Amino acid sequence: MSYDTQVPPAAPRVMRNGLGTAALILGIIGTVSGLIPLFFWLAGILGLIALILGLVGKGRVKRGEADNKGVALTGTLLGLAALILSVVGLVITVTAVKDAVDEIDKSVKDTAPKDPTSKAPAGDAGKADKKGQALEDGDSSVYEDDLTVTVSDPKPYSPDEFAVGHTKGNKAYQVTVVIENKGKEKFDTALVTLSATAGKNGVTAEEIFDNKVGSGFEGTIMPGKKATVTAAFDAPEDAKNLTVEVNPGFTYDASQWELKIG
Numbered sequence: 001m002s003y004d005t006q007v008p009p010a011a012p013r014v015m016r017n018g019l020g021t022a023a024l025i026l027g028i029i030g031t032v033s034g035l036i037p038l039f040f041w042l043a044g045i046l047g048l049i050a051l052i053l054g055l056v057g058k059g060r061v062k063r064g065e066a067d068n069k070g071v072a073l074t075g076t077l078l079g080l081a082a083l084i085l086s087v088v089g090l091v092i093t094v095t096a097v098k099d100a101v102d103e104i105d106k107s108v109k110d111t112a113p114k115d116p117t118s119k120a121p122a123g124d125a126g127k128a129d130k131k132g133q134a135l136e137d138g139d140s141s142v143y144e145d146d147l148t149v150t151v152s153d154p155k156p157y158s159p160d161e162f163a164v165g166h167t168k169g170n171k172a173y174q175v176t177v178v179i180e181n182k183g184k185e186k187f188d189t190a191l192v193t194l195s196a197t198a199g200k201n202g203v204t205a206e207e208i209f210d211n212k213v214g215s216g217f218e219g220t221i222m223p224g225k226k227a228t229v230t231a232a233f234d235a236p237e238d239a240k241n242l243t244v245e246v247n248p249g250f251t252y253d254a255s256q257w258e259l260k261i262g
Contacts, residue, residue: 016065020057020072026050027078034085037092044090047082050075091164091209102193105250134243134258141246141255146183149246151257152176157232163210170234172208173242173261179217180226189217189227191249198235198242198261205233205242235261 030046033039054076060066135141138152157174159166166172177194181187194216196205208214213232221227235242240262247254 015067016060017057017068017071019053019060020066020068020075023050023054023057023075023079024071025075026053027075027082030082031078031085034082034089037089037096040086040089040093043082044086047079047086050079050082052079054079088162088164095164095207095209098193102195105193105247108250134256136257137259139257143248143252145185146181147187147248147252148178148180148182149248149255150178150180151244151246151259152178154242154259154261157208157213159208159232160210160212163208165206165208165214166234167206169237171237171239171262172232172234173259174213174230174232175242175244175257175259176228176230177244177246178226178228179221179248181221181223184223186223187221187248189219189221191247192217193247194231194244196233196235196242196244198233199239200241202243203236205235205239208232208234238262 026046027050030043030050033046034043054072054074057066057072058069058076061069061072066072135151137154138150140148140150142148153176154173157172159172179187179189179192194207196207197203198205213230215229216231217227217229219227231244233242233244240260242259242261244257244259245254246257
């Protein structure tokens, strides 16, 4: 009697390529969503998932459990791109909303009758009253409730590569804005707005947002305390002056500073 001792061939190993493929699909959708500013949130979610799935898929390729290295790598890169686009979209959306609020604020102030409760500057502390003229570097605008706003120290600024609001060929300048509460009531900075124009033609100087500037004032300033922020604005290359306007809120009149640059 004879026995068949031949060992049957091993079944082929099934490749687990699903995660790499899913990362590629989600990365494509996330990247496309990131090109639409209002869908930055979707790009962020899909980009994060695609990035995670792509990294796990690459791990499977290294262990020999999958053979779609190119697909997993592409999905990972697209997931990262979607995350970057989501951040850019968020900044653009926030900037657009801020600009819209500023325009509405200006329209309301231009068309509405003068509010008798509006707080106008009471004069320049320690200096001669400029009678409505623009202030200069380091001057302070003091309001009737003893709120003091100071703008000073204009100097060149170098935006980072992801900055929003900076146009190639223009120059950027930063200023220091200090709000000091010398009154008896706390001051909420939520409605403080900053804007600027530049050059002899008074073109709009866009505020710059990057990882160092653009956060604005936050929170409440208690009596006897002060808050300081650094703001940067984009100006034409040949501009020699920067006019910075600070409005502490709806019940205040804005003050302007005429700063020499260039």
